[in-house]
Amino acid sequence: xxxxxxxxxxxxxxxxxxxxAGAMATVPAAAVPRAEDSSEHVTDMSIAFxxxxxxxxxxxxxxxxxxxxxxxxxxxERYLQDRFTYDANHDRLYPISRVRVWSPSGAPARFTKVExxxxxxxxxxxxxxxxxxxxVLDYDVxxxxxxxxxxxxxxxxxxxxxxxxxxxxxxxxxxxxGAAVQAATCYQGANRSTEPCTWSVDNGTATFQTTRSxxxxxxxxxxxxxxAGTFPGAAPILQEKWRFDRAFSVNPVSGGIAAAxxxxxxxxxxxxxxxxGRDRRYLGITPGLAPAGGGQTAGTGAPTxxxxxxxxxxxxxxxxxxxxxxxxxxxxxDEHANVDDVTATIIDLAVRGHLRIEEIDDEAEDDPEDDEAxxxxxxxxxxxxxxxxxxPAASRIDDWVLVKLDKPLDDLRAYEAELNGSLFEDRDxxxxxxxxxxxxxxxxxxxxxxxxxxxxxxxxxxxxxQVRVRWRRRGGLLTFIGILATVFLAVETTLGLVGxxxxxxxxxxxLLAGKMPARTAAGTALLAQANGFRLxxxxxxxxxxxxxxxxxxxxxxxPYAIVFGVxxxxxxxxxxxxxxxxxxxxxxxxxxxxxxxxxxxxxxxRFGDVVSSFSDETNSSIAxxxxxxxxxxxxxxxxGGASGDGGGGGGVGSW
Numbered sequence: 236x237x238x239x240x241x242x243x244x245x246x247x248x249x250x251x252x253x254x255x256a257g258a259m260a261t262v263p264a265a266a267v268p269r270a271e272d273s274s275e276h277v278t279d280m281s282i283a284f285x286x287x288x289x290x291x292x293x294x295x296x297x298x299x300x301x302x303x304x305x306x307x308x309x310x311x312e313r314y315l316q317d318r319f320t321y322d323a324n325h326d327r328l329y330p331i332s333r334v335r336v337w338s339p340s341g342a343p344a345r346f347t348k349v350e351x352x353x354x355x356x357x358x359x360x361x362x363x364x365x366x367x368x369x370x371v372l373d374y375d376v377x378x379x380x381x382x383x384x385x386x387x388x389x390x391x392x393x394x395x396x397x398x399x400x401x402x403x404x405x406x407x408x409x410x411x412x413g414a415a416v417q418a419a420t421c422y423q424g425a426n427r428s429t430e431p432c433t434w435s436v437d438n439g440t441a442t443f444q445t446t447r448s449x450x451x452x453x454x455x456x457x458x459x460x461x462x463a464g465t466f467p468g469a470a471p472i473l474q475e476k477w478r479f480d481r482a483f484s485v486n487p488v489s490g491g492i493a494a495a496x497x498x499x500x501x502x503x504x505x506x507x508x509x510x511x512g513r514d515r516r517y518l519g520i521t522p523g524l525a526p527a528g529g530g531q532t533a534g535t536g537a538p539t540x541x542x543x544x545x546x547x548x549x550x551x552x553x554x555x556x557x558x559x560x561x562x563x564x565x566x567x568x569d570e571h572a573n574v575d576d577v578t579a580t581i582i583d584l585a586v587r588g589h590l591r592i593e594e595i596d597d598e599a600e601d602d603p604e605d606d607e608a609x610x611x612x613x614x615x616x617x618x619x620x621x622x623x624x625x626x627p628a629a630s631r632i633d634d635w636v637l638v639k640l641d642k643p644l645d646d647l648r649a650y651e652a653e654l655n656g657s658l659f660e661d662r663d664x665x666x667x668x669x670x671x672x673x674x675x676x677x678x679x680x681x682x683x684x685x686x687x688x689x690x691x692x693x694x695x696x697x698x699x700x701q702v703r704v705r706w707r708r709r710g711g712l713l714t715f716i717g718i719l720a721t722v723f724l725a726v727e728t729t730l731g732l733v734g735x736x737x738x739x740x741x742x743x744x745x746l747l748a749g750k751m752p753a754r755t756a757a758g759t760a761l762l763a764q765a766n767g768f769r770l771x772x773x774x775x776x777x778x779x780x781x782x783x784x785x786x787x788x789x790x791x792x793x794p795y796a797i798v799f800g801v802x803x804x805x806x807x808x809x810x811x812x813x814x815x816x817x818x819x820x821x822x823x824x825x826x827x828x829x830x831x832x833x834x835x836x837x838x839x840x841r842f843g844d845v846v847s848s849f850s851d852e853t854n855s856s857i858a859x860x861x862x863x864x865x866x867x868x869x870x871x872x873x874x875g876g877a878s879g880d881g882g883g884g885g886g887v888g889s890w
Contacts, residue, residue: 274303277402277887278367282393286411286461290380290469292389296372298887302365310343310358311370314397314885317353318474325473328378329882335373342368356890378472379882385463391883393443394455396426398886401450407443409459411466415439418460424453452886482725483732493736500713500740508747514754514762515539515696522547523763539756551774552767553781560648561794563689564765568798570699570752572685576798577678578853580654581637582846583794585824586787588642589655592849594827595634595666632827635667635849650684657681667849667856674857694758706748714741769799777811789839790822797850806843813839 279299286292302308321327331353338344343359357370381388393407409416419441424430432455434443441459449455475481483489517526518538526537555564561583565576585592639659644652657677659665686700717738725731754762772795782788789809796805813819821837827845 274301275305275308275400275889276301276303277400278404280394280402280405280887282405282407284389284391284393284407284409284457284459286380286389286409286466288412288466288468290466291375291377292379294372294374294376298370298372299367300370300887300889301367302889305365306363308358308364308889309360309362310356310364310890311368312357312888312890313355313372314395314888315353315355316392316395316883316885317376319882321471321473324476324478326476327882328472328474330377330472331374332377333373333375337371338369339371340367340369342370344370358890376883378470380461380466380469381471382463382466382469387461387463387466387469389457389459389461391458392454392456392885393883394449394453394887395883395885396452396454397888398449398451398453399888401448402445402887403448405445405449405455407455407457409441409443409457410439411459411461414462414465416441416459417462419443419458421455421457423447423449423455426452426454428454477726481729483735484729485732486729489730489732492730493732496733496736497740500737501743504740504744504747508750510541511696512747512750512753513541514759515756516542516759517756520760522549523552523760523767525757525760537756542759549763549767549770551771552764553771555768555792555795556761556764558692559761559765560651561798562650562685563692563694564795565798566685566689566699567694567754567758567762568765570695570754572682572700574678574854574858575850576685577654577681577857578850579794579797580651580681581658581853582797582850584647584651584655586790586794586822587646588640588824589644589647590640590658590824591638592825592827593636593638594632594845595636596632596828632845632848635852637665637667639663648688650681650688653677653684654681667852671856671859675860678857689758693755694761696753696755699752702752703748706751707745710741710744710746710748712741713744714738717741768795769801772796772799772801772805775808777808777815780808780812787820787822789819790824793846797846802846802850803843806839806846810838810840810843813837 277298278301279297281297283295284292285295296313298311298313300311315331317329317331319327319329334346334348334355336344336346336355336357338357342364343362344357345359346355346357348354349356355372355374357372358364379389379391381390389409394402394405407421409419416436416439419434419436421432421434421443422429423432423445432443432445434441434457436442441457443455443457445455516522516539517524518540520526520537555561559567560580562572562576562580565579566572581590582592584590637658639662644655647655654677657674657680658670683700686698689695690698717734717736717740719734720737721731721734724734772792780788789805793802793805796802809819819837819839822842825842825845
C-alpha cells in the first residue's frame with residue numbers, strides 16, 4: 236500500500252475511533268447475553284466475511300459453545316449491533332437480513348430476533364442443552380464498506396464488548412469481490428484497547444486470529460483495505476436523526492399543506508358557526524313581536540332571516556314575557572341553564588306558593604328540622620321577636636330551611652316539578668345546608684330538563700347543551716387526532732407542521748362550540764321582550780313602578796331580578812317606596828328575623844342583602860359535588876485504531 240493511502244487512513248481512524256466508541260458505549264447493559272455458570276465458554280468461533288460490490292457482506296459464523304454441566308440452558312444468543320452514531324445529524328445503519336441458523340451437532344436451531352438492535356436467540360424453550368454444541372449463523376449485513384480518500388475498507392467489530400462468556404479462540408477471514416485484500420490489521424481486548432492480534436494476507440484473503448482467550452466483554456476488531464473502485468456502489472446507509480427544526484420545518488410543502496388544513500377545517504368551522512350559530516328573526520316584524528296569530532312558537536310559516544352581528548335596540552317592557560318562567564328566561568338569555576337559573580326557580584316556586592323559605596338563627600330557636608312533626612307545612616309560622624343584634628341582620632342568619640307547602644302542582648312545568656320533588660323527596664322541610672354534596676346529581680337532572688323545555692317550546696333550533704357537547708366532542712377528537720398526527724409526522728417526516736395545523740383546527744372547533752347553539756325566530760322575539768324587561772328593572776325609578784291590584788309586584792319580579800343580577804337594586808326601589816309611606820304587601824313566602832331587625836316591620840333594603848346571601852348560599856349548596864372516595868459507524872483503522880472502534884459488534888452468551 237502506498238504511503239499516501241496509509242496517511243489518509245491514519246487521519247480518519249483517529250476521528251472514527253472516538254465517534255464510534257462513544258456510540259457503542261450507549262448500548263444498554265440489559266442487552267448483554269446471560270451466562271450464570273462460569274464453566275460456560277466458547278471453545279472456538281470462526282467468522283467468514285464475504286464482501287460484495289455493493290458494499291454489503293455475507294457473514295457465516297460457526298460457534299462451538301460449551302454449556303458445561305448446566306441443565307437449564309436452552310441455546311446460545313448472538314448479539315449484533317445495527318446502528319451507530321455517524322455525526323451530529325445522522326445515524327449509520329447496518330441492516331441485518333436473511334438470517335439462517337442450523338446446528339451441525341443436532342442442537343435445537345430455531346431462532347428469534349429480540350430487541351434492542353438484533354439479538355439472534357437460538358434454541359428451544361422446551362429443550363435444554365449441555366456439553367459442546369455447534370451452531371452456524373448465516374446472514375447479510377448492508378452498508379459495511381467505508382471509502383477513505385483513494386481507498387476502501389472494512390473496519391468491523393467481529394466481536395463487540397457484549398460477550399457474557401470467555402471465548403478461547405476466534406478466527407476471522409475477509410474476502411472481497413475480484414480484487415484482493417491489500418492491507419490488514421486487527422485489535423483485541425477491552426474497549427479501546429490497542430493490543431494487536433495476528434493477521435495475514437494470502438491470495439487476496441485476510442485472516443485474523445486472537446492470540447489469547449477473550450474474556451467476557453472483550454472485543455476483536457478487524458480492518459481490511461481494498462483498492463479504490465473495488466466497491467463502486469458502496470456508501471454508508473445513513474438515517475437522519477430527529478431534530479425539532481427539521482420535524483417542524485417551514486417549507487412550501489409543509490407550509491402549504493398546513494395552511495390548507497387550517498383553511499379547510501378551522502375556516503370551515505368558522506363558516507358553520509357564522510351560519511348555524513346565528514339566531515333567526517321574523518322578517519319585516521318589529522323585534523319582540525311575532526306574526527299575528529302565531530304566538531311565540533316555532534313553525535308559524537312566517538319568513539325568517541339570520542340576525543346580523545348588530546342587534547336592533549329593544550323597547551322597554553314593564554312585565555316579563557308571559558310564556559317565560561324565570562329558569563327558561565335565564566336559559567334563553569345566555570343559552571346556558573346555569574345554577575343561578577335553578578336558584579331563581581326555587582325562589583319563584585316560593586313566590587308562587589309551593590314552598591316557604593325560613594331563616595334559622597341557632598341562638599334564637601331550635602333547628603326546625605328537629606321539630607318536623609310539630610309544624611304544619613301548610614301554615615305560616617309567626618317568627619318570634621329576636622333580641623336586638625349587634626351585627627347586620629344578614630350576618631346573623633346561620634342557615635335557611637325550605638318548607639314544603641300543600642299546593643297542587645298542576646301549574647308546574649316538568650323541570651319545576653322535578654326540582655320541587657328533588658328538594659323535599661319524602662320530607663316536608665329541609666335545611667339548605669343539608670343539600671350540600673347531596674343535590675348535585677338532581678341539579679344536573681333539572682338543568683337537562685330545562686334545556687329540553689326551552690327546545691321543545693321551539694325557542695332554540697336544537698338543544699343548546701347537546702349542540703355544544705357535539706361540537707366539543709368533534710373538536711376534542713380532532714385535537715386528539717391532530718396531536719397523534721403531529722407526533723407521527725414529526726418523528727417520521729418533516730411535516731410536523733401539518734399535524735399542528737390539524738390540532739389547532741380542533742382547538743378552534745372547541746372554542747367555537749359555545750357559539751353553535753342558535754335561537755329560532757320565536758326565541759329571538761322572546762329574547763327581545765326579556766331584554767326589554769331587563770331594561771325596565773335596571774332603569775326604573777320608584778315612581779315608575781307599575782302596580783297591579785292585589786299582587787305583590789316586588790315578589791313576582793324578584794326572581795327575574797335575580798337572574799338579571801339586579802335584585803338589590805329592585806329591593807332598594809321598594810325600600811324607597813316604603814319610606815315614602817306607601818303601603819306595600821309584605822312577602823308571605825319568606826319568614827325571618829333579618830328583614831325586621833331593629834324596626835319590627837319588613838325592611839326591603841335589608842331584604843335585598845338577605846336574598847343575595849340566600850342566592851349565593853343556594854348556588855354553593857346545590858352545586859357542591861360529593862367528595863371523591865378512595866378506591867382500591869465504521870471508520871478507517873489501519874493505524875491508530877483500537878478494539879471496539881469498528882462497525883458491527885455484540886457478543887455471545889446463552890439463555
